Amino acid sequence: MTTYHERIWAAKWIPWALLLVIPATLLVLQPVSWLVGAITGPILYLACLVLWIVSAGTVEIRDGMLFAGRASINVEFLGExxxxxxxxxxAARGQELDPRAWLLIRGGVKDxxxxxxxxxxxxxxxxxxxxxxxxxxxxxINDARRPTAQIEGE
Known part of the structure; x- marks a missing residue:
């Protein structure tokens, strides 16, 4: 049973900024062929957009496990x-960061x-x-850490 699910997109302005790939491709390929540039630009934009979508991290709590990106850990091994x-x-992402910590960080997400x-x-x-x-x-996460007997006894 899934108790939490979130897809963490990088900054939401990125798909709009990626549109600049189209005129850049036209500019670079114009000496070769305007038609090649006009075809290649949108294809490159779509490829970049697919990479942006695929790179979005997922955080999920399901069946006593915490899944974050490609990593997972049993909630019994989690603290607060x-x-x-x-x-x-x-500060937690920068100067206070322990280099041994496991990270799922996305740009444009402040918390x-x-x-x-x-x-x-x-x-x-x-x-x-x-x-x-x-x-x-x-x-x-804190709710998933509580033993089932404690939840039923409330």
Missing amino acids: AEAIYADDAF VVRVLVTDPDDPTPYWLLSTRSAQALAAA
Whole structure:
């Protein structure tokens, strides 16, 4: 059962900026052939757009596992998840960042969630995940960490 799912797109202005590939291609290929440039430009734009779509990260909590991009970890090995906003998130991604941390960072997404890793065999101290819903993601991770018996007893 999926309890949380988010697709994390990089900055949403990128598809518009990618449109500049079309006139750039026309300019570069004009000495060869205007027609080749007119055909190649839109094809390159679509290829860049597909790469932008494919590169969007996904964060999901499903069946007792946290999936972030291509990585996954059982929630039993997770500590407290903390939502971090604005300037604090900037510092968490920069000067406070532990080089051993596992990252799923996307440009244009200001907030992050830091999830401590409690597995003694895992050298990763925490995961740092970009998110547009920091409070919701942190709450979903913390809820998934609670034992089922505790949830049923409430």
